[in-house]
Amino acid sequence: HLAEHSPIGTFEALDYALWASSTFGDALDRLVRFLRIIGDDLTLHVTRAGKWARVHRVVVHDQRHRAECFLAILVLRGRELLGRPLRLREVRFTHRRPADIRAHRRLFHCPIRFGSSVTELVFDVNQLDAPVRSARPGLAAVLDRHLRDLLSRLPQRGSFVHRVHQSIARTLHAGRPSLKTTARALHMSSRTLQRHLQDVGVTHRQIVEDVRRDLAERLLATRRMSITEVAFLLGFEDVSGFRRAYRQWTGMNPSRARAKI
Numbered sequence: 001h002l003a004e005h006s007p008i009g010t011f012e013a014l015d016y017a018l019w020a021s022s023t024f025g026d027a028l029d030r031l032v033r034f035l036r037i038i039g040d041d042l043t044l045h046v047t048r049a050g051k052w053a054r055v056h057r058v059v060v061h062d063q064r065h066r067a068e069c070f071l072a073i074l075v076l077r078g079r080e081l082l083g084r085p086l087r088l089r090e091v092r093f094t095h096r097r098p099a100d101i102r103a104h105r106r107l108f109h110c111p112i113r114f115g116s117s118v119t120e121l122v123f124d125v126n127q128l129d130a131p132v133r134s135a136r137p138g139l140a141a142v143l144d145r146h147l148r149d150l151l152s153r154l155p156q157r158g159s160f161v162h163r164v165h166q167s168i169a170r171t172l173h174a175g176r177p178s179l180k181t182t183a184r185a186l187h188m189s190s191r192t193l194q195r196h197l198q199d200v201g202v203t204h205r206q207i208v209e210d211v212r213r214d215l216a217e218r219l220l221a222t223r224r225m226s227i228t229e230v231a232f233l234l235g236f237e238d239v240s241g242f243r244r245a246y247r248q249w250t251g252m253n254p255s256r257a258r259a260k261i
Contacts, residue, residue, distance in 0.1 A: 001103070003072035008080060011038050012221060013150070017143040018077060020136040025128030027081055028055065030140075034147045036154065042070075046128075052089055053125040056118055064095040067119045072107055074121060083133045085109065087124040092116035160196055161207070168211045172235040179204045213249045216242075220258045227254050 008015045014034050021027035025046075032044045045056040055074060057067065071091060078086040088110035097114035098104075104112050154162070167185040171177045182204060183193040197204060212234050219230045231242035246254045 003069050003076055003107075006073055006076075008077070010222065010224075012218075013143055013146055014038060015077075017140055017147060018081065019132070019134050020140040020143060021081070021132050022135045022137055022140070023128065023132060024078060024082060024130045026140075027077075027132060028128070030144070030147075034151065037147060037150050048125050048128070051125055052122050053128055054120050054122050056120040062094065062119065064093075064098070067093055067095065068104070071119070071121055075108060078127075081132045081134065082127070082130050086127060089122040089124070092118055092120050092122070094119050161200055161202065164193075164197070164204075164207055165211055168208055169215065172212065172215070173233055175235045175237075177208060177235075209245075209249070212245065216246060216249075216254070217257075220254055223258065227258075230254070 008019050014031070014037055017030050017034065018027040021030055028044075028046050032046060035042060035044055042057065042059045045054075045058065047054050047056065057070060059066075071093075075086055075088070088108060090111040090113060091104075091108050092113045094116055095114060101112060163186060164182060167182050168177050171181060171185065179190050179193060183190045186193060193204070197207075216230060216234060219225055219233065220227075225233075227242070228239050231239045234242065236242040236245070243253055246252075246257070250257060
């Protein structure tokens, strides 16, 4: 149901780049290239095999609701971009079949397989060439440059700093991550983590603040959460603590920053 309440714009620039793409295949290519902007632990592959195309989801530790929501968003985006239903052959999930799949059938309109070896959508390959009704090639090119700039600011995938970023982001909701908790998540001692960070010229505290600030700006921009909810998700004990931190980061209150977005 979350997918049904996530219209175009939920994922900001990436969503609008899909909306401005020339064809459905073009939109999927952009999604594959820039997906890391909204999630570091997931990759997509689009393949063609005869008369069928597949969008294959690859994630290290997947969860039922994340997988279902993601494929549902893909299908709903496809319908909106093309102005008509996608012709799906089937949808496959690696998790076990839930007790009630009426909502799945209502949304996907095709056979749904559970307990599969992969999580993927399978659909008519001709739909990759179907034109997007909102195509804006000029806007798409501008957004591509912006998205490439956002990607360039992220730590190199697989680098040590990237792994620390991921670990901190996953545990923020439980409170400010300590050096000890991050080291434990990375299966190393606090001393080893501190030494590795010193080698690249950053501190654990700096990374925590970078992750918090980045997530704060993203969450505020969605306008779908209150400032109290954002503070909670970032691990602050109270809203006043979040407001003080946000003023230190940006020089303004989060409410004022949201009004300017």
